[in-house]
Amino acid sequence: MAATEILLAGFGGQGILFAGKILAYCGLMDDKELSWLPSYGPEMRGGTCNCSVCISDEPIGSPLVLTPDILIAMNQPSFDKFVKAVRPGGKVFFDSTLIDAATDRTDIQLFGIPSQQLADDNALKGGSNIILLGKLLKETQICSLDTMKKAIEKVVPPKKAALIPNNYKAIEIGMNS
Amino acid sequence: MERNLMKGNEALAEAAIRAGCKCFFGYPITPQTELAAYMAKRMHKAGGVFLQAESEVAAINMVLGAASTGVRAMTSSSSPGISLKSEGVSYIAGSDLPAVIINVERGGPGLGGIQPSQADYWQATKALGHGDFQLLVYAPASVQEMVDCVVKAFDRADKYRMPAMILADGLLGQMMEPVSFPEINPDAYDKSGWATTGHKNQREHHIVNSLYLQPDQLEKSIVDRFKKYEIIKETETDAELYLTEDCDILLCAFGATARVVKSAVNSAREQGIKAGLFRPKTLWPFPVKEINEAAKTAKCLLSVEMSMGQMVDDIKLAINCSKPVHFYGRTGGVIPTPVEVLEEIKKLGGAK
Numbered sequence: 001m002a003a004t005e006i007l008l009a010g011f012g013g014q015g016i017l018f019a020g021k022i023l024a025y026c027g028l029m030d031d032k033e034l035s036w037l038p039s040y041g042p043e044m045r046g047g048t049c050n051c052s053v054c055i056s057d058e059p060i061g062s063p064l065v066l067t068p069d070i071l072i073a074m075n076q077p078s079f080d081k082f083v084k085a086v087r088p089g090g091k092v093f094f095d096s097t098l099i100d101a102a103t104d105r106t107d108i109q110l111f112g113i114p115s116q117q118l119a120d121d122n123a124l125k126g127g128s129n130i131i132l133l134g135k136l137l138k139e140t141q142i143c144s145l146d147t148m149k150k151a152i153e154k155v156v157p158p159k160k161a162a163l164i165p166n167n168y169k170a171i172e173i174g175m176n177s
Numbered sequence: 178m179e180r181n182l183m184k185g186n187e188a189l190a191e192a193a194i195r196a197g198c199k200c201f202f203g204y205p206i207t208p209q210t211e212l213a214a215y216m217a218k219r220m221h222k223a224g225g226v227f228l229q230a231e232s233e234v235a236a237i238n239m240v241l242g243a244a245s246t247g248v249r250a251m252t253s254s255s256s257p258g259i260s261l262k263s264e265g266v267s268y269i270a271g272s273d274l275p276a277v278i279i280n281v282e283r284g285g286p287g288l289g290g291i292q293p294s295q296a297d298y299w300q301a302t303k304a305l306g307h308g309d310f311q312l313l314v315y316a317p318a319s320v321q322e323m324v325d326c327v328v329k330a331f332d333r334a335d336k337y338r339m340p341a342m343i344l345a346d347g348l349l350g351q352m353m354e355p356v357s358f359p360e361i362n363p364d365a366y367d368k369s370g371w372a373t374t375g376h377k378n379q380r381e382h383h384i385v386n387s388l389y390l391q392p393d394q395l396e397k398s399i400v401d402r403f404k405k406y407e408i409i410k411e412t413e414t415d416a417e418l419y420l421t422e423d424c425d426i427l428l429c430a431f432g433a434t435a436r437v438v439k440s441a442v443n444s445a446r447e448q449g450i451k452a453g454l455f456r457p458k459t460l461w462p463f464p465v466k467e468i469n470e471a472a473k474t475a476k477c478l479l480s481v482e483m484s485m486g487q488m489v490d491d492i493k494l495a496i497n498c499s500k501p502v503h504f505y506g507r508t509g510g511v512i513p514t515p516v517e518v519l520e521e522i523k524k525l526g527g528a529k
Contacts, residue, residue: 021182021353024182024353025182028180028182028355031180033355034182034354034355035352035353035354036182036352036353036354037348037351037352037353038351040207040208040291040347040351060354060436061436061437061439061440061443061515062436062437062440062512062514062515063348063352063354063436064348064437064512064514066514066516
């Protein structure tokens, strides 16, 4: 299998790096090769934030994702900037509450769900990122639901373990939307 | 072996603790900060000392002090901070002390930027401070290799009584990859002949010093050190050779850039271009034998770096200018892409 290259982008504070970490741990759980690379420039201090995740059966070359197979976009500037870079045949997951998905690309698949709204409606504050992951899981089968649940258990810090069921719920909502 | 997911910076710190590092002195700087933060959290539990000094200059001199007593000591920083430490590194070398210094490079000169760079190659391999001296310089290309390098750096520093540097960059420091920690049983080196541990009126006192006012004495100390360097050049070089047996064009890259280049080499091979990669894992000593082996069938060489081409001269010297050496690089914190590197390979005619 060639590497699956994933780019996650949004505002700082939306849980971009956290969602990326869950995907990275999915790779770890499935004994794959993987890399996770955050943007650590001035953008992480309030502006846009992005994160590259590569998952593969082969050792990862450059960990920097420039032409993603999968894009998760959580704000308009990120969508506008990165939708152009998605590899033909690639899949884009975005929050339709915040993003007007205007693009002339016809060679990629767009999956917009109102993840922010869904998070608010279900009392899952800050769960928009995980809802998008649920959608991604359903549409890409990047790993099993079981693997993703295990990854969540790894990434949620022990002190916040009480939030794990909320994350499961968010995945489920994403998968069903 | 259990695979953990760790940032390069954290893995460097964990490896140092496991390698028996007892003293870490640091000062925060991006993109190295997680290393010191990890040390702050873990070092005291491992029975060691973590201290955030008032400056980089203070930190490196604390390393000098700790190393004088024979304990394994380390500091880490990023490019501008390493420049500040250069005086102390020279004193450590002049005092024949073992120590490990980590540079998670960022763009320069001056305060530069905070994105990844390899523009401290000259500094690390030629002149990390004043005077006639070298340090061992290791260039890991993955988080796992960072672990292995730390273990080796502490060992060789002790073995040869000299400072060792790990030259990483912001990309390696910030990225997470699976990593496992082998069982580490550091070799014990007898330091009783020189370590300043208190003579208790039982022996002559030991002096750790880099000052020799008599030129002939200073000259002798340097010449002796250079005899040691000759042995190191013979025995300590290390490099990865990838698809070099039949290559027409040999790419040369180290650290994070080598990963980008490997992707480009693979793409070139898919297009029928016989490209190979020479990746030095030690930058000093430079792997002269290894590059000559790798370049045997090559018609030309292409060095790819995150700098303006600081490794090119070493490559030319190593192969005695027997073949043309080209250069492609990005600098200032820009990371070259596999596509750009592939274009360069094609520009060189695929050297068909």
